[in-house]
Amino acid sequence: MKQEFELFFKKLLGEENAYFDEIHKRAYSYDATRKHYLPDGVLFPRNERDICEILKFCNENKIIIIPRGSGSGFTGGALAINGGVILSFEKHMNKILEIDLENLVAVVQPGLININLQKEVKKYGLFYPPDPASMEYSSLGGNVSENAGGMRAAKYGITKDYVMALRAVLPNGEVIRAGKRTIKDVAGYNLAGILIASEGSLAVLSELTLKLIPLPKFKKTAMGIFPSVQSAMNAVYKSLASGVSPVSMEFLDNLSIRAVEQKFQKGLPVDAGAILIADVDGNVKEALDEDLKKLQHYFLEEGALEFKIAKDEEEAANIWFARKNCSQSIAMYGNLKLNEDITVPRSKLPKLLEGIEEISQKYDFKIPCFGHTGDGNVHTNVMVSDKNNEAEVKKGYEAVEEIFKLTIELGGTLSGEHGIGISKAPFMKLAFNEAEMNLMRNIKKAFDPNNILNPFKMGL
């Protein structure tokens, strides 16, 4: 980075908010992909005005900017793959600005950690449902930029369903406001709609207005043990089509069950084809009971060997333990995990799991699967036993590509939650035609003509 650029940033933000030393650059060089790319500097804006000044300067001088929440992304969205400055909101712009109890919205800064909002609004009997697995450390700005999902999506939807309004700074330093604190707003283009999931490539979010809902009073947890993964997948989509609305409907396949059992010895059914775990919630006990009755009916009808309702919170926590420890437990199958977050229409889940089993045999990899089947979102993990064996790793990626192809064939998407970033960019051509890719490039240009905002991501 040119000396004069460094001086500009230091003068604008103060020495304590603009860093160009090796230690800071290294600290902001990575994310959850475990890949490293050194940026040219790290900036901590104190407010929206700082963002405006930074962007204006960068736009004039063609300096690349990478907006960064907590760096917990799985696809490299926050990586400085072509250098540039990191714009981090974790130091200053991490606050709750307002909780509006009359209109049930929260106004927050982009660096606020998801769980901090959840905890705060709970004090008022309110609820912010989006719960990505990273919620204890991922930022809401990151959540909006990736349109993060989570376990509760089957009933409560995903981040986009809770974004009411955004303030954002365009690359030329101008501030735009998108959306309102109202359910209905159809004046002008849906700018908030296109900013959500844009992976920091169109504008820099400076303020988020998020919808809250009343916290449901009751919650219950149920579990079903199935002879095969197909029978479980049938139970998922049939019960949901019948009108049950579980908060979450999660599953573990046999490989995942075995891995958790080997690591933790919890007495899990290691011969089962799959376990389904479902939470139901609401304000009226009778409604929960009705939901549970329907779940039991469809689970048993599809061949469940066992159906159990947790008696209390401790039993519920025990049931959830297996699901929550899948990700770490499956490490026993290999030291390189190629994990993807594909999603298909729920009725295609049985076919998807069948296809993955075939791919597993064809390539001779263990592919444990678990995830959010209530919304068709399956976490597939191609386990490569030796990450230093180049041929094996290459074969692993071939298996991943085949999983993507199968997913697209079934009407599904490359990514249900994690975004595209750099990890999935090579696969965009499987999912999008040239017209769609060109249109996305044109939209990028409409916001960011100099291509300074998180460029060369998403296959654009």
Added chain:
Amino acid sequence: MKQEFELFFKKLLGEENAYFDEIHKRAYSYDATRKHYLPDGVLFPRNERDICEILKFCNENKIIIIPRGSGSGFTGGALAINGGVILSFEKHMNKILEIDLENLVAVVQPGLININLQKEVKKYGLFYPPDPASMEYSSLGGNVSENAGGMRAAKYGITKDYVMALRAVLPNGEVIRAGKRTIKDVAGYNLAGILIASEGSLAVLSELTLKLIPLPKFKKTAMGIFPSVQSAMNAVYKSLASGVSPVSMEFLDNLSIRAVEQKFQKGLPVDAGAILIADVDGNVKEALDEDLKKLQHYFLEEGALEFKIAKDEEEAANIWFARKNCSQSIAMYGNLKLNEDITVPRSKLPKLLEGIEEISQKYDFKIPCFGHTGDGNVHTNVMVSDKNNEAEVKKGYEAVEEIFKLTIELGGTLSGEHGIGISKAPFMKLAFNEAEMNLMRNIKKAFDPNNILNPFKMGL
């Protein structure tokens, strides 16, 4: 229109699907604004391929295209204000293509009338909630293009909350697919998000995939009579903030009550400040009872003179009669109705109604108000007694502008449901800054570089 262009269209679509005669042009010259603009022709595409060919030809020859559903819009979105050809879906592209009972989605063509989808899915115990007042004649393509709302928005949201995927044709004739039949999909930009509410100015919708939900089993209707419109507005936002989730929460002010009573003699309380009508629904009777109990509590706390729960469907229909006949009844106050669909955050409703009362006095117009207060959406009607008195009409529009200013001051929007079109285009500058307007123009250009698709609308 050039002879050669007419010949091209007639050859492409057949004589029976391409018209350039006066009668057809006149028949497609108007919409619900009652304004008239003659188009140069009317085309009835039979399928998506036709749309592609039409658009490609028009793009090459710079012919303006106005996509048109049923022409029921209130803001002139379907008017050929600068000539061009009308693209109408009502003749051929008006079908339900699929009802997917396993994934709870419907795939439909843009010309399908909203009510026809509602009726069909009801046969399967399913529910398509968006219910614009025009639902008996407005098309779903139009609903998506305007992001139509309706009475049920307080609980069930609006059209955008039910759009899962779209197929659309770009002005250059290329087909794009946006979204999937899945809850989660974060691959690439949210193209469906920006197409919704774009008023036919970015691409021509050729297929809509809409979310369905299970039809709730029970419904109940309650009514409260309030001494003042402010007390009613307080009851609205306080009961909603308490966690009640009514399907709809509608209101009539005193002028509206009097108008309906004068026309229909139903024994309405003509001295009341306002009436609130609320529907609650669900699958468990206990849950409905709990909601009704809460409504009663907050209505009475805010000073309701009477609270009544309808015993049966007939009583419910009687209660709803007043609300459903507001729009026609208020004609007694003037022969020109300047009606707007402003929306504010719910807690601002008391201030909004107070301000409208002041504007009414200042300009000496009756301004009856009614509408969907559950989502902050108020239909305001500046009643001009003589539409041929130019000075009066001008003053009427000044009153409207003042209502818009007040709405924006209160954090509200120019349009909750009707869109901008031409009617509200002059007011866009009240709501959007230059950066926002420029960005919208750039987005328009990214989709439609030759500006052939419904150009010069929305203040762009």
